Amino acid sequence: MTNAQLMTVSAFARICGITAKTLRWYADIGLFRPAFIDPRTRYRYYAWDQVRDFARLRAIRACGASLTEIRRELNVRRSAPELKRFMQKLRTAKLRSIDEARRSLAWLEGELQNLETASPFHATITYCPPVRIASLRADLKHYSDVHAHERLLWESVASRSDSRMRGVLWHRCADRGVIDSEPFIELGEHSRCAAGLQPKELQGVHVARTFSSLDDDEAEQSHVSLSRWIRERGYRLSGPRREIYRGMLLEIQHPLHPG
Amino acid sequence: MTNAQLMTVSAFARICGITAKTLRWYADIGLFRPAFIDPRTRYRYYAWDQVRDFARLRAIRACGASLTEIRRELNVRRSAPELKRFMQKLRTAKLRSIDEARRSLAWLEGELQNLETASPFHATITYCPPVRIASLRADLKHYSDVHAHERLLWESVASRSDSRMRGVLWHRCADRGVIDSEPFIELGEHSRCAAGLQPKELQGVHVARTFSSLDDDEAEQSHVSLSRWIRERGYRLSGPRREIYRGMLLEIQHPLHPG
DNA sequence: TAAACAGTGACGGCGCGTGAGCGTTT
């Protein structure tokens, strides 16, 4: 058998660096069939040149395609443009997952540093999906004025038992020495915006986030720490900072520049 | 309920950007339990400050830890060094997976280019685990002398029906104008090496691989193409090239420098 | 004849998604 063109499952498996079980599975689902099956014993036999085809299959698999997708793309007759679109889809997905992986890595390294220095500061990076909001923007002189401004919006719009997400977008205008503050409240899917308020889309974005108590001083300190955390990891702020009220906690988000 | 400290599964799920089912699952396996369960209705209620804990849990999860591992590390009392070792393990795994992902990406982009130029050349990158081999090294003048050299080894060592992997390691010594050729044959786990031959470990390494016919000219051309393929992707050759006989096909491997 | 293979079939495991059927809250 060795010098003939065919070999058994386990021989083929060893060459391909995979288990015989996997080969049987691929054959069963019609993804990769042996060159010959003995009708009497049902033994599967593979041809030498199938090694090359199998290598390609595994390469595509390693790119993140599911077995079903691969079968679609390879078994049925697909045109070159179709194949190209498929590969491009895999490519963008791969790029995204590498991005994700790098964020996780950065987080891990931060946590390891934290363990060294016994620092109590924790932050994570999360994707925040887009949300429709109603908001009310104003320039304020002092951080402490923000609370009054918030109440202005919420009392006009929502009842006390309203569970929609609420918070504030803000940034400091260095040149004008003013706080640009924009309290907001989430809008339901189809709910109308209250009179005098503009509905607005809070764009989906990755944020660095941490949590603080509701105390103004601690919140401000958290903002400072989070800014530093972001800088140290080579990210850049993009857009106004966000504070979201989570019961007795304040969630602090700094949107990150893509890339 | 809104202004109290507790909220229902779906409210908590929305805030955390996850489904209620996942939360129930985490509770069931004892990974993340709600702050309170109503003993009558069995409704789960979560506290606001659990949002922070959950964010951390998901960050660890995103780093590649399994739910079981996370439970081990977070539920039971673990010392700081233990936690650190765990994080470091996650870090090295993450680094490896990013590496893998980048290789896949490079392959994809190559295939996309191939589609553009309708080039028939295909290569993949694969990890080859270490193998014990017996080999016989010599300097040869011509590529065509290699075959005689091969026979020398194999006829002395193996029978015809021997299915062990066999091939040649070689590189061109530019300064001496000579081909350093080293035919090899795989050794079984505990099999002894034939007389006069040194047993040797072919180290585990990532290789760029392609396939060619057994024809010398085509093989040489494949080596050239593969070298270019490697250069274009920013990899570097590390160690002698490998040719492995796969029946009627020749598998050509160029070991890659780690990193 | 024994060892090393081949086959099929059933079950497990992760991390949930999906849905049925039923109770609870608003």
Next chain:
DNA sequence: TAAACGCTCACGCGCCGTCACTGTTT
């Protein structure tokens, strides 16, 4: 009373790993 939400239980999925039992090849 209806709608929206909660509960449990059961099954499914992708991709195999791991038996157990039986037949085949060397």
